[in-house]
Amino acid sequence: MLRSREYTFNKQLGKFSRFYRGCVMSRKIVNSVAATAIAASALVSFVYSSSVHAAAGQIVKAHDSDNDGTLDLAEVKKAATAKFERVNTDKDGTLDVQEAKAVGIKLKALKAADPDNDGTLDLNEFLSVVEARFKAADPDKDTTVSAAELKTKAGKALAATM
Ligand SMILES: [Ca+2]
Numbered sequence: 001m002l003r004s005r006e007y008t009f010n011k012q013l014g015k016f017s018r019f020y021r022g023c024v025m026s027r028k029i030v031n032s033v034a035a036t037a038i039a040a041s042a043l044v045s046f047v048y049s050s051s052v053h054a055a056a057g058q059i060v061k062a063h064d065s066d067n068d069g070t071l072d073l074a075e076v077k078k079a080a081t082a083k084f085e086r087v088n089t090d091k092d093g094t095l096d097v098q099e100a101k102a103v104g105i106k107l108k109a110l111k112a113a114d115p116d117n118d119g120t121l122d123l124n125e126f127l128s129v130v131e132a133r134f135k136a137a138d139p140d141k142d143t144t145v146s147a148a149e150l151k152t153k154a155g156k157a158l159a160a161t162m
């Protein structure tokens with residue numbers, strides 16, 4: 001009787017220790033999965049940030065009509081007008097809430113930029129947003145936006161409109 005109880009106890013202990021080892025093992029797996037995920041997301045953000053850096057130079061190059069190495073407001077507005085046409089997918093002459101999202105203008109910003117309160121942005125309303133973003137992206141106030149300025153948070157908001 002006693003022996004068999006002891007046997008049962010040992011069997012349970014064995015089960016428990018196997019269970020415990022299993023836990024330790026799976027925790028190791030979880031840790032290594034987490035480490036891999038962190039490494040992967042670091043890699044993604046590295047690739048993303050370097051593509052943003054490369055992109056800033058390319059955006060300037062693509063729209064720098066007078067080839068002075070920077071974007072002035074006229075160059076930005078020309079690019080933004082072309083972008084307006086591209087994101088105005090239903091070709092009704094205005095950006096609705098969905099279309100405005102494609103140029104980084106969310107509902108609250110759309111309402112603020114919509115003085116005629118029709119719930120959409122026409123080209124002029126959109127270009128007012130672009131002009132405000134241009135000013136915000138030009139902290140040295142030399143009336144042009146350089147590739148370096150395009151890499152800032154305000155610069156990225158401007159780049160979204162081009
Ligand atoms: Ca220029």
Ligand SMILES: [Ca+2]
Nearest residue numbers: 088092094095
């Ligand atoms: Ca539209």
Ligand SMILES: [Ca+2]
Nearest residue numbers: 114118120121
């Ligand atoms: Ca409007």
Ligand SMILES: [Ca+2]
Nearest residue numbers: 138142144145
């Ligand atoms: Ca500047």
